[in-house]
Amino acid sequence: MVQALVDGVLLGGVYGVIATGLSLVFGVLGVVNFAHAEFLMLGMYVAWFAWRYLGLDPLLGSVLSFIIVFGVGYVVQRTLIERVLKAPPAAQVFLTVGLLIAIENAALMVFGSEFRSVSVPYQVEGYRLAGIFISAPYLYAFAAAVILSAALWFFLDRSWTGRAIRAVAQDPMASALVGVDTKRTYGLAFGLGVALTAFGGAVILPYITVSPTIGGQFVVLMFTVVVLGGLGSVAGALVGGIVVGVVQSMSALVFPIQLQNLCLFVIFIAVLALRPQGLIKGA
């Protein structure tokens, strides 16, 4: 029981970072990015190739994933998403769902359909603490997620660019009037959002195999986390991530593994029905 709780928190911290990216994109651009999980897949592949050909541990490769996917995200936003920012929601859904299908199939074509995994020396290791086993890959991924979240918070709170991103989220017109290039800022925010998710994908590579369809496994999870935390709330996404991680690992004690996602769906629907503004307010 305590074991499941610890596992859940460690998994959930990473879910938090993954979902923060989705939440940031919605919070700033107002677009629900259905293709978001595909950038997680791209981040995983970048880290996999960095491991395979450069010998980089995925925990370090994650930095590469962040940078490369940031660039891809910026270009995707400036060339495609920008066109639908003021369009009706239906157009935005069509575009991001189309993007999802395109990226997934491009990945199938380029990377092939086989599952790929890395082997790292600490893969099956761990620490024993008061009778609880703390898996090393879980712990390291969690630590990386916490560090990145802290860096994100610092960036959004203190840097000029971070403040500009928050300003554009709150009032694009007033932002332009003080000299913020809003189009560029939307590009940066989207790039940052997908890069956060890609980073989250890279750090879990030591315990999850990657394939072109991995996005599908994470999309429900991501949306559940974000809905729990309140769409558009960065702090909420982190809390939501940990809640989802704990629920997932606790439910594995009771239900067979195939029903794990069922619990998530039930929570997802319950939150939407009972508390559509999310569990925690603000941020």
Add this chain to the structure above:
Amino acid sequence: MLEVSNLSVSYGGPDVLSGVSLEVKAGETVAVLGANTAGKTTLLRTVSGLIPKARGNVVFENSPLLGRPAHSIPKLGIGHVPEGRHVFPRMSTMDNLMMGAYGDRRATDLGARVDRVLTLFPRLAERRTQMAGSMSGGEQQMVAIGRALMGNPKLLLLDEPSHGLAPIVVEELHRAIGEINRQGVSVLLVEQNAILALSVAHRGYVLEAGHVVLSGTSQSLKADPGVRRAYLGV
């Protein structure tokens, strides 16, 4: 300093502004009066680059403004306090002020600029860390004006600063506008409240349905029978 000549704007339908010409000289406070849909806000938004499709000419200190992206305008020395204040609601007073200097973020005198704003509006000093969205309308207006001043503008565009505020706050704001102008900032003030506008402005223009129908010194406008009937309620 600012010269608007023969400016016409439409949002796809009939012209909101048609053939408007006006001028603000260095050191002046100029009022633009007019009813709700006269085109006053459109005029300011066009100067700030928020309305891309405008015909005519707008020149600020020898730089043509039409066609420039909005975010490049503050750097030239134009600050804009939009209608409805538009503070960043989930940011503190200080963060709002700092955002005002965004176009000028490498300047080394930002601390002195904050001090200048807090001297002008001492009330904001007590509200430094408070979220702007939770403040009163008058305080938000002060934040919005302070934010625009943080960019060190030579020309300040003010859109209905007194709208919806208690008379005592309005008086305080207008004192501040006078003070800003005395510090050497030119002001283009859009107001429905003509009495107030003409009490701080040197000159004024009257807009009606997108046309300038009258212009002159504040004295002469106050004395004009048409203005008295339509805007001064006399």
